[in-house]
Amino acid sequence: MLSVKPVSLMYLRRKFMKQSREGVYLKKEMSVNNSQHLDSTVLAYVMKTLNDRYDYGLKLVLLSIDEGITGYRDDSLESVKRNEKDYGIPLKILSYEDLYNWTMDKIVKEVGLKNNCTFCGVFRRQALDRGAALLGVDKLVTGHNADDIAETVIMNETISPPVILDIIHSGECMRLKKEIKLPPQGLCKKCGYISSQEICKACVMLEGLNTGVPELGIKKSSKVKDKIEKLSLQCSGGSCNSGGCTA
Numbered sequence: 173m174l175s176v177k178p179v180s181l182m183y184l185r186r187k188f189m190k191q192s193r194e195g196v197y198l199k200k201e202m203s204v205n206n207s208q209h210l211d212s213t214v215l216a217y218v219m220k221t222l223n224d225r226y227d228y229g230l231k232l233v234l235l236s237i238d239e240g241i242t243g244y245r246d247d248s249l250e251s252v253k254r255n256e257k258d259y260g261i262p263l264k265i266l267s268y269e270d271l272y273n274w275t276m277d278k279i280v281k282e283v284g285l286k287n288n289c290t291f292c293g294v295f296r297r298q299a300l301d302r303g304a305a306l307l308g309v310d311k312l313v314t315g316h317n318a319d320d321i322a323e324t325v326i327m328n329e330t331i332s333p334p335v336i337l338d339i340i341h342s343g344e345c346m347r348l349k350k351e352i353k354l355p356p357q358g359l360c361k362k363c364g365y366i367s368s369q370e371i372c373k374a375c376v377m378l379e380g381l382n383t384g385v386p387e388l389g390i391k392k393s394s395k396v397k398d399k400i401e402k403l404s405l406q407c408s409g410g411s412c413n414s415g416g417c418t419a
């Protein structure tokens with residue numbers, strides 16, 4: 173059983189109270205880079221502990237994405253299922269295969285090892301949005317390990333949880349300068365999920381995979397630009413044959 177030191181729990185409780193007054197739902201994402209899934213498991217434990225201890229009355233749901241990587245994800249999905257039992261929180265597993273009709277194994281065969289991480293990252297980001305919509309939740313919580321920061325701190329200072337949390341907190345307090353404008357957030361014309369472009373990156377990449385042009389969405393050539401514009405026009409005309417088309 174994991175244990176969280178009181179100072180950490182108090183800090184997290186303050187963050188929790190500050191950032192969410194109405195309800196928080198738990199997203200469970202297994203980190204590709206974390207073989208022991210510690211970040212997500214700690215997050216699940218902390219959220220459940222806070223919810224039980226302070227009687228927040230939240231409905232927590234675990235969401236896990238199966239990218240379809242043989243020999244990797246199968247093991248970690250077993251860990252997620254154990255979390256479901258240990259914490260008594262319902263679990264939803266969504267796969268790339270169901271969502272996109274592609275697994276990462278198939279994508280690697282198509283695009284090779286060089287750019288496959290781009291596909292995985294873009295698809296996973298949207299898979300989480302889709303999972304949230306499917307579960308009807310309005311908040312996602314993600315766990316990210318601070319191993320690199322922690323190692324740096326531990327190498328230079330006495331081991332002290334507040335020091336690590338202070339560093340994390342300072343990162344969270346970073347703000348963009350007022351003069352920097354972010355692209356407006358809208359909805360993808362094709363799939364209807366959040367995007368800052370007319371056609372989201374996931375749809376562009378999917379189109380590339382389905383039409384034998386996997387570099388679509390990775391390279392920025394005029395040929396690629398033409399294809400994206402064509403896709404956008406198809407959606408505007410309602411002829412893209414996408415189930416999620418918003419045109």
Ligand SMILES: [Zn+2]
Nearest residue numbers: 360363372375
């Ligand atoms: Zn889209």
